[in-house]
Amino acid sequence: MREFLVLFNHAPTSPDRVRLKDLPGSGRFDLVCRVTTQALLYSHGVRTDTVVHLLLRGPDDPPKTITVTGRRVRRLYPDERTTAIHLRRALAADPDTEPHPGIFVRRADLEDLLGEMKGAKLYYLSEDGRDLEEVEPEPDAVFVLGDHEGPTPEQDRLLRRHADAVISIGPIPYHADQCIVILHRYLDVKRPPEYAHDPSNVM
Amino acid sequence: MREFLVLFNHAPTSPDRVRLKDLPGSGRFDLVCRVTTQALLYSHGVRTDTVVHLLLRGPDDPPKTITVTGRRVRRLYPDERTTAIHLRRALAADPDTEPHPGIFVRRADLEDLLGEMKGAKLYYLSEDGRDLEEVEPEPDAVFVLGDHEGPTPEQDRLLRRHADAVISIGPIPYHADQCIVILHRYLDVKRPPEYAHDPSNVM
Numbered sequence: 001m002r003e004f005l006v007l008f009n010h011a012p013t014s015p016d017r018v019r020l021k022d023l024p025g026s027g028r029f030d031l032v033c034r035v036t037t038q039a040l041l042y043s044h045g046v047r048t049d050t051v052v053h054l055l056l057r058g059p060d061d062p063p064k065t066i067t068v069t070g071r072r073v074r075r076l077y078p079d080e081r082t083t084a085i086h087l088r089r090a091l092a093a094d095p096d097t098e099p100h101p102g103i104f105v106r107r108a109d110l111e112d113l114l115g116e117m118k119g120a121k122l123y124y125l126s127e128d129g130r131d132l133e134e135v136e137p138e139p140d141a142v143f144v145l146g147d148h149e150g151p152t153p154e155q156d157r158l159l160r161r162h163a164d165a166v167i168s169i170g171p172i173p174y175h176a177d178q179c180i181v182i183l184h185r186y187l188d189v190k191r192p193p194e195y196a197h198d199p200s201n202v203m
Numbered sequence: 204m205r206e207f208l209v210l211f212n213h214a215p216t217s218p219d220r221v222r223l224k225d226l227p228g229s230g231r232f233d234l235v236c237r238v239t240t241q242a243l244l245y246s247h248g249v250r251t252d253t254v255v256h257l258l259l260r261g262p263d264d265p266p267k268t269i270t271v272t273g274r275r276v277r278r279l280y281p282d283e284r285t286t287a288i289h290l291r292r293a294l295a296a297d298p299d300t301e302p303h304p305g306i307f308v309r310r311a312d313l314e315d316l317l318g319e320m321k322g323a324k325l326y327y328l329s330e331d332g333r334d335l336e337e338v339e340p341e342p343d344a345v346f347v348l349g350d351h352e353g354p355t356p357e358q359d360r361l362l363r364r365h366a367d368a369v370i371s372i373g374p375i376p377y378h379a380d381q382c383i384v385i386l387h388r389y390l391d392v393k394r395p396p397e398y399a400h401d402p403s404n405v406m
Contacts, residue, residue, distance in 0.1 A: 023282050030282035034237075043351060043376035078378065079226050079233035080283045148246060170388050171395035173246035175281065181384040185373050192374035 002187060003120070003142040004039045005053040005113060006176055007151050008032055014060040015092040020084055027058045031147055033083040034177035039184075040070045041078050045195050047184075053113060054087070065108040066090045073102030110155055114162050117142050124159045125179055129166035132186060137167065139187045145176050205390060206323070206345040207242050208256040208316060209379055210354050211235055217263040218295040223287055230261045234350055236286040237380035242387075243273045244281050248398050250387075257290070258313060268311040269293045276305030313358055317365050320345050327362040328382055332369035335389060340370065342390045348379050 011027040012018055023030035032054055039052035050070040057063050066087060068076070076083065086100050093099035095107045114122075121141035129135075137143070144159055151159060160166060169182050214230040215221055226233035235257055242255035253273040260266045269290060271279070279286065289303050296302035298310045317325075324344035332338075340346070347362055354362060363369060372385050 021284070023284065024280055030284075034281075038381065041378070042381070043378050045375075077227055078237075081224070081226065081233075170391050172248075172391055172398065174384075174388070175244070175246050178241065178245070178384045178388075181377075181381045182388045185377070185381075185385045188373050188375055195375065 001140055002047070002050045002184075003053065003117070004035070004050070004180055004183075005055065005117075005142060005144045006032075006035050006147065007055050007110065007145070007155060008057065008147045009149065009152060009155075010058045011054075011056040011147070012058045012060075013056045013062045013064045013091060015088045017059060018084060018088040018091065020081055023080060023084055028148060029084055029087075030080050031176060032056070032087060033080040034175075035180060036068055036083050036087065037076065037078050037080075038177040038180045040068060040073065040076060042184075042195070046070050046073060046076060047193070048195060049193060050184075055108070055110060055113065056091075057109075061091075063107065063109040064091065064095070065106055065113060067104045067106075069102045069104075071102070074100070076102075110158060114158065122163050124163035124166045125169060126156075126166050127168055127173055129168040132167055132169045132183075135165045135167050136190075137165070137183075137187070139191045143167075143180075143183055145179055147176055204343055205250070205253045205387075206256065206320075207238070207253070207383055207386075208258065208320075208345060208347045209235075209238050209383075210258050210313065210347070210349045210358060211260065212350070212352065212355060212358075213261040214257075214259040214350070215261045215263075216259050216265045216267045216294060218291045220262060221287060221291040221294065223284055226283060226287055231351060232287055232290075233283050234379060235259070235290065236283040237378075238383060239271055239286050239290065240279065240281050240283075241380040241383045243271060243276065243279060245387075245398070249273050249276060249279065250396070251398060252396060253387075256316060258311070258316065259294075260312075264294075266310065266312040267294065267298070268309055268316060270307045270309075272305045272307075274305070277303070279305075313361060317361065325366050327366035327369045328372060329359075329369050330371055330376055332371040335370050335372045335386075338368045338370050339393075340368070340386075340390070342394045346370075346383075346386055348382055350379055
């Protein structure tokens with residue numbers, strides 16, 4: 001399984017903070033949405049082997065982790081607005097529930113998530129890491145990355161301690177959603193996925 | 204210079220067809236927006252060496268080509284909604300104008316654009332093409348791709364006739380915006396860009 005864990009230290013954790021007409025001004029919720037869709041969608045299909053964890057630590061009710069699983073998710077469309085509506089519903093739901101098929105919400109911070117991921121290969125993306133093609137990460141692994149402001153120094157230390165390798169994916173900095181697209185394609189070439197097409201679930 | 208030409212045969216050409224609350228239902232205008240931003244933005248910066256041409260052929264006033272140049276564009280943000288507002292304004296403007304800095308609109312169909320691009324290296328993306336890493340495209344080139352429904356048979360024939368090579372970029376089909384991210388990163392590694400950082404123009 002491919003897993004992505006993305007740290008959003010300023011993204012909102014209460015639904016009233018997510019304004020559909022101003023997702024960038026809503027703690028960069030536009031980026032949270034694009035990370036979700038780029039992790040889980042390819043052309044006309046859902047990546048059923050992929051899971052994305054969105055660690056949200058902004059106001060008013062942090063921390064919350066929203067986990068979206070490709071195997072279970074329904075009605076995930078590639079645009080930001082409908083994704084924001086799904087994720088906002090998750091922020092309105094009680095923790096430890098699945099308010100939409102394949103979208104889970106719970107109280108979990110980075111330490112909790114790293115504890116759960118023990119045993120998995122873990123790669124941390126950072127501009128000072130080793131080249132992707134040199135590290136050759138496994139397709140079955142967890143990839144951890146920060147948002148546009150990056151992890152805190154404390155999170156950075158924790159991640160370097162847990163990571164099997166620190167990876168840089170190119171000579172310039174990319175948006176988190178772009179990093180995910182680049183990683184996916186690298187792993188797709190390494191081991192081509194065999195997705196069963198389900199036309200009922202995509203656009 | 205890197206150029207991307209993306210064919211949207213169903214995307215609207217009149218501004219009233221672009222509904223901000225339903226970009227997917229607006230002839231997949233969400234994809235038009237993501238193609239624009241993924242072509243021109245990296246983390247905290249604009250790709251000043253890149254140009255994207257959006258060939259729109261849907262209702263009610265086709266064809267229109269919107270060209271966005273990284274060197275000139277201002278206030279381009281990574282979210283779909285503000286990009287849709289910029290592009291909708293271009294659809295409302297008279298042809299052969301620049302209604303927003305760096306965003307040009309004109310009457311031009313595929314034949315016109317291919318005529319203008321004569322002399323440039325031209326690569327056409329198609330699932331039956333040769334592997335990206337085998338073709339090794341030049342960074343200074345035009346990359347042509349279709350949207351989620353692909354080019355028409357006539358466009359396909361025209362593009363195969365003009366292309367220096369037909370490229371496949373991976374073992375599964377990707378969204379047009381994902382293809383652009385993958386191509387950019389391939390070219391970035393091949394020849395690292397040196398972008399001057401302009402903090403006034405990005406988020």
